[in-house]
Amino acid sequence: MTASYDPLLRKIHWATAVLFIAAMLIGLYCGLQPAGTSPRRELLEVHKSLGVTLFFLAILRLMVRATTVAPSEPSSFSPLVRIVARLNHWALYAILFAMPVTGYMLSSAGGYSLRYFWTFSWPHLFAGNKAVERAGEVAHGTLAYLVYAVVTLHIAATLWHVVVKRDETLSRMWPRASRNPS
Numbered sequence: 256m257t258a259s260y261d262p263l264l265r266k267i268h269w270a271t272a273v274l275f276i277a278a279m280l281i282g283l284y285c286g287l288q289p290a291g292t293s294p295r296r297e298l299l300e301v302h303k304s305l306g307v308t309l310f311f312l313a314i315l316r317l318m319v320r321a322t323t324v325a326p327s328e329p330s331s332f333s334p335l336v337r338i339v340a341r342l343n344h345w346a347l348y349a350i351l352f353a354m355p356v357t358g359y360m361l362s363s364a365g366g367y368s369l370r371y372f373w374t375f376s377w378p379h380l381f382a383g384n385k386a387v388e389r390a391g392e393v394a395h396g397t398l399a400y401l402v403y404a405v406v407t408l409h410i411a412a413t414l415w416h417v418v419v420k421r422d423e424t425l426s427r428m429w430p431r432a433s434r435n436p437s
């Protein structure tokens with residue numbers, strides 16, 4: 256039985272973690288700034304580019320996840336912890352798709368820039384569709400609260416397992432972080 260996730264899935268997980276937290280913090284900052292001001296405008300370009308990158312990484316990740324074997328949950332996990340961890344992972348996967356899709360709906364229908372890291376532009380498939388713009392805006396802004404809660408829980412739970420429980424949770428995603436160096 257495998258003790259850790261597939262190496263490619265682990266690489267995607269940590270790349271996602273860095274890019275996602277950057278996108279989330281930039282989004283949070285931009286959401287607090289008045290529309291049309293600088294540096295909100297420039298930072299939103301970076302935010303959207305990170306978001307689109309995360310979307311493609313999520314597709315790749317799902318394919319890797321579906322075709323590889325995940326380690327079975329640590330035996331120290333109680334039934335309740337197992338359920339909460341599974342729900343948390345499902346929610347994270349849902350967010351990885353829902354945030355880019357709703358962000359794209361809002362920006363594409365609203366006619367806002369969709370330039371990818373100062374290069375080409377993604378097509379505006381919903382141009383001028385006010386209903387799609389509004390739905391994207393409301394969903395993106397509302398889901399943002401779920402993002403803060405679910406990601407905070409995920410990171411706090413990891414810290415709890417590493418610092419307090421000192422079990423194998425982190426080594427499943429980062430095998431070199433051995434729980435028993437001696």
Ligand code: HEM
Nearest residue numbers: 278279282283286303306307309354355358359362396399
């Ligand atoms: C995983 C990917 C993404 C995450 C985690 C994310 C997260 C966020 C967060 C937390 C906010 C602040 C919400 C608020 O305070 O109202 C935000 C705002 C925004 N996001 Fe995203 N986002 C992602 C992807 C995208 C994508 C792909 C686009 C567009 C292509 C996009 C476009 C926007 C826009 C335009 C805003 C500003 C909304 C406003 O202030 O009216 N986001 N995002």
Ligand code: HEM
Nearest residue numbers: 271272275276320340344347348351410413424425427428
């Ligand atoms: C500093 C940030 C992060 C840390 C320390 C961290 C840590 C971990 C650890 C230790 C695991 C393995 C848990 C287990 O197997 O029971 C894991 C799994 C997972 N993490 Fe994270 N994570 C971070 C950020 C993120 C972010 C930002 C996302 C997505 C938005 C994410 C999504 C997932 C998912 C979906 C799994 C389940 C494994 C899978 O099916 O891919 N993580 N994380």
